[in-house]
Amino acid sequence: MRVALLRAVGVATAAYGIAVTARPRLLAAPSGLTDEQGRTGEHTLISLRPVGVRDAASGLALALAPEGPALRTAALLRIAADLSDAVLLGATLPRPARAKAVAVSVGWGALSLAALGTRPAPAARKGRRFPR
Template sequence: MHVSLLRGVGVATAVYGALVALRPDLLAKPSGLVDSDGSTADATAVSLRPLGWRDAASGLAMATAPAGAPLATAALLRVAADFGDAVLLGATLPDRSTRLKAVAVSVGWGTLSVIGLLAPSGVDRHQ
């Protein structure tokens, strides 16, 4: 397990998640979930805020969980969330271009966590 990589993914996820919870436009705009004038509808913002909190919580867990099984569990939850996002957003976002971008970003972040989980234990001295 590459603890430093998992912690870095956790911190980045926690920060982004908190920002999305506070400003849902950060996710709505690149996902094509804005109105024709570029604004995010209140209902959309309400729907996106829990995703931000989910990411903030799972990222915080990755950043702070003790190395070993607790960190692996936090990382696996993050992987499930990222790959789940890829499937759901890839199937439901409004246009093909935003679907492809959302899938690429979600799979990319999930893959970083998988790499962190599968890296040989000797790779990271901070375990």
């Protein structure tokens, strides 16, 4: 597990989530959820705020969870959120925004998955004894 990378993903996700909660247009515009004048409907803005809160909470969990099972669980939660975003947004967003949204969601999920699955070299593992 690459803890520093998971922590960095957590901090970035939490910051983005806080920003989207405060300004949901940050997610609405690149997702194609605007009209011809670039405006986003009030109902859409209201609906996007919980996504920001979810990302802030899961990002903070990833950034702050103790190393071990708690961090692994936080990473799996973040990966599940990213992959569900890819599936749901890919199926429902307006066509011009779909590919970008899927690519971003899959990219973040893959980054977390790679960090979760990477193990340090045996010599770097502290406190573990290996059979000789």
